Amino acid sequence: MKHIVKQVLTSLLLGLAAAGGAQADSYPDQPIRMIVPFPPGGGTDTVSRVIANELSKQNGWTVVPDNKAGSGGSVGLSLAAKARPDGYSIVMAQNANMVINPILGKGNYDPVADFAPVALVASAPQVMVVRKDSPIASVADLMAQAKAHPGKVRLATPGVGTSSHLAGELFQQRAGIKLLHVPYKGTGQALPELLGGRVDVYIASVPSAMAHIQEGTLRPLAVFAKKRSSDLAQVPTLEELGVKDAEAVTWWGVAAPAGTPAAVVELLNTRINALLQQPAVQAQLKAAGADALGGSAQEFAALVKSDVPKWTSVVKAAGLSVAP
Known part of the structure; x- marks a missing residue:
C-alpha cells in the first residue's frame, strides 16, 4: 500500500513540474498587469510606465500599468503579495512601501517571504536642501548649530515614516545630533x-x-548616496563630508508574488535588464530623476533582506513604533 501511495505522489509531483515548465515555456500568453502603488503622475508611476511600455513595445507583450494607490503604497503591495503567482501580476515596488511600511505596521505583508524579487530598476538619492538665503551654508554649519542648540534646528519632511523622514533620522544618528522634526x-x-x-x-x-x-x-x-548624483555632480555626499554609513536612496524594483515560477522570474529579469542597458530607456528614467540600475533577481533579493534590519534599527533608534 505504501508503495502505491509513493507512486501516486511521485506521479503528481512530476505532473505539477511538467505543468510549471509548460507555463514558463508559453509565458506570456495573456496581458501582464503591473501594479503601480501610487496615483498617476508621480515618480513611481513614471518609472513603471517606462518599463511597462518598453517591455510591451520591444517584446510584443501586453504589459498594462494598474494604479492602486493608498496607505503610502501598501495597498498596491498587498494586492501583489496576494495575487496568483503565475507571472501575470507584478508590482513596481519601492523601499518605502516594500520594506519600511511593514516595519512601521503599515503593510500586511512580509517584504522577504511574500515576494519574488525580479529586477532592480532604478534609484534616486535623497538630498538635503536649504532655501537660497539660508544662513546654513554647509552640512558642517548645520551640525554646529544643532550641537549648539539641540532640538532647535527645524527639519521638514513629507511625513512621518517616509523615506525622507527616515533619511533624516539616519543622518542625526550617524552625525550625533538632534534636530526638530516637522x-x-x-x-x-x-x-x-x-x-x-x-x-x-x-x-x-x-x-x-x-x-x-x-x-x-x-x-x-549633500546627497545621501555612496557616490555623487549625476544630476547634482557638484554636490558632495555625506560620506565625503565625514558622516559615514548614511546612505539613503529611493529604489524601484519589479517584484512578483512569492511562488512565481523561477523560469518566469528569470525571463522577466532578462528582458528588463536588456531594456535598462539601452540609452533611450536610461534617458527616459533620467528625465524622471532616476538612474537606471539592473542586476540579477538574487541581487535584488539580497538588497531587500539587508534593508530590513537597517531600517528597523533606524526606526527603533528614532523611537518610532515598530510592528510586532
Missing part, C-alpha cells in the same frame, strides 16, 4: 514652508527637489 503631508506642503523660512532644512528625493534647485530657490548641501 512633518508635513507631502512635498507640496513642506516646500512652501521651507521657502518661506518657517523651517530650516528639508530632505527629499532628488527628483522632487530638482526643479527648485535648478531655479536657484533651493540650495543643496
Whole structure:
C-alpha cells in the first residue's frame, strides 16, 4: 500500500513540474498587469510606465500599468503579495512601501517571504536642501548649530515614516545630533514652508527637489548616496563630508508574488535588464530623476533582506513604533 501511495505522489509531483515548465515555456500568453502603488503622475508611476511600455513595445507583450494607490503604497503591495503567482501580476515596488511600511505596521505583508524579487530598476538619492538665503551654508554649519542648540534646528519632511523622514533620522544618528522634526503631508506642503523660512532644512528625493534647485530657490548641501548624483555632480555626499554609513536612496524594483515560477522570474529579469542597458530607456528614467540600475533577481533579493534590519534599527533608534 505504501508503495502505491509513493507512486501516486511521485506521479503528481512530476505532473505539477511538467505543468510549471509548460507555463514558463508559453509565458506570456495573456496581458501582464503591473501594479503601480501610487496615483498617476508621480515618480513611481513614471518609472513603471517606462518599463511597462518598453517591455510591451520591444517584446510584443501586453504589459498594462494598474494604479492602486493608498496607505503610502501598501495597498498596491498587498494586492501583489496576494495575487496568483503565475507571472501575470507584478508590482513596481519601492523601499518605502516594500520594506519600511511593514516595519512601521503599515503593510500586511512580509517584504522577504511574500515576494519574488525580479529586477532592480532604478534609484534616486535623497538630498538635503536649504532655501537660497539660508544662513546654513554647509552640512558642517548645520551640525554646529544643532550641537549648539539641540532640538532647535527645524527639519521638514513629507511625513512621518517616509523615506525622507527616515533619511533624516539616519543622518542625526550617524552625525550625533538632534534636530526638530516637522512633518508635513507631502512635498507640496513642506516646500512652501521651507521657502518661506518657517523651517530650516528639508530632505527629499532628488527628483522632487530638482526643479527648485535648478531655479536657484533651493540650495543643496549633500546627497545621501555612496557616490555623487549625476544630476547634482557638484554636490558632495555625506560620506565625503565625514558622516559615514548614511546612505539613503529611493529604489524601484519589479517584484512578483512569492511562488512565481523561477523560469518566469528569470525571463522577466532578462528582458528588463536588456531594456535598462539601452540609452533611450536610461534617458527616459533620467528625465524622471532616476538612474537606471539592473542586476540579477538574487541581487535584488539580497538588497531587500539587508534593508530590513537597517531600517528597523533606524526606526527603533528614532523611537518610532515598530510592528510586532
